[in-house]
Amino acid sequence: MEQQNQNKIPQATAKRLPLYYRFLNNLNHQGKKRVSSKELSEAVKVDSATIRRDFSYFGALGKKGYGYNVEYLLGFFRKTLDQDELTEVALIGVGNLGTAFLNYNFMKNNNTKIVVAFDKSSHKSGSEVGGIPVYNIGELENRLNGVRVAILTVPASEAQHITDRLVAHGIEGILNFTPARIAVPSHVRVHHIDLAVELQSLVYFLKHYPMKDQETKEEAVSTEKK
Numbered sequence: 739m740e741q742q743n744q745n746k747i748p749q750a751t752a753k754r755l756p757l758y759y760r761f762l763n764n765l766n767h768q769g770k771k772r773v774s775s776k777e778l779s780e781a782v783k784v785d786s787a788t789i790r791r792d793f794s795y796f797g798a799l800g801k802k803g804y805g806y807n808v809e810y811l812l813g814f815f816r817k818t819l820d821q822d823e824l825t826e827v828a829l830i831g832v833g834n835l836g837t838a839f840l841n842y843n844f845m846k847n848n849n850t851k852i853v854v855a856f857d858k859s860s861h862k863s864g865s866e867v868g869g870i871p872v873y874n875i876g877e878l879e880n881r882l883n884g885v886r887v888a889i890l891t892v893p894a895s896e897a898q899h900i901t902d903r904l905v906a907h908g909i910e911g912i913l914n915f916t917p918a919r920i921a922v923p924s925h926v927r928v929h930h931i932d933l934a935v936e937l938q939s940l941v942y943f944l945k946h947y948p949m950k951d952q953e954t955k956e957e958a959v960s961t962e963k964k
């Protein structure tokens with residue numbers, strides 16, 4: 739797929755790609771050749787109209803009664819998500835959340851890997867968690883070794899200060915789990931993950947857009963099209 743085409747994918751669609759990729763990869767391992775948008779929808783919890791629209795951006799048009807070709811989709815996702823290239827990630831803050839991430843094997847389904855971690859506590863630095871070396875935060879600049887993506891799991895009060903150091907040392911992408919809104923230069927991308935907000939939004943959607951209604955609406959639309 740050409741770079742030009744990839745640029746046309748809307749950000750919301752791009753964010754769902756890893757989700758699709760994981761599921762399709764599992765199907766492929768099970769030897770499945772095709773998948774319907776309904777099957778996908780149930781597995782990844784994205785409504786099938788959205789899936790059809792997402793897939794149409796990269797020229798995958800499902801055939802009625804056949805669905806989508808799993809291999810074709812996987813080939814596309816691999817290229818788009820740079821699955822063939824390993825992205826190394828640094829983690830800052832080896833507390834409750836950070837430790838859980840280090841113990842979780844990110845490599846299982848895609849090619850991002852936490853390769854180094856930092857903490858300010860002298861109890862943690864010098865050790866390994868989940869096989870990943872943990873260094874004292876004082877060594878940040880010496881140990882980043884060209885890593886360009888970081889996960890931030892420090893207390894909120896430390897977030898900006900650590901971010902400034904990361905950015906000064908070439909970090910271009912930050913997955914921010916702290917509640918702090920961090921300021922970065924325009925070339926740096928920050929994705930903020932706030933479980934409380936996600937949970938509130940889930941509860942809101944449950945209340946105002948129950949899945950039952952959605953299914954009925956989708957069925958009505960597909961019947962109209964027939």
Ligand SMILES: NC(=O)c1ccc[n+]([C@@H]2O[C@H](COP(=O)([O-])OP(=O)(O)OC[C@H]3O[C@@H](n4cnc5c(N)ncnc54)[C@H](O)[C@@H]3O)[C@@H](O)[C@H]2O)c1
Nearest residue numbers: 831832833834835857858875891892893894915916931933
């Ligand atoms: N986004 C979410 O959904 C979510 C969920 C839980 C926690 N959090 C946030 O994630 C962060 C971590 O939460 P936690 O429960 O793991 O906290 P924690 O206190 O268990 O861990 C924080 C770790 O950061 C280390 N630390 C403190 N200052 C540091 C510095 N300057 N440099 C390097 N390391 C430093 C501490 O030694 C500690 O190990 C907090 O900001 C918390 O609010 C977010």
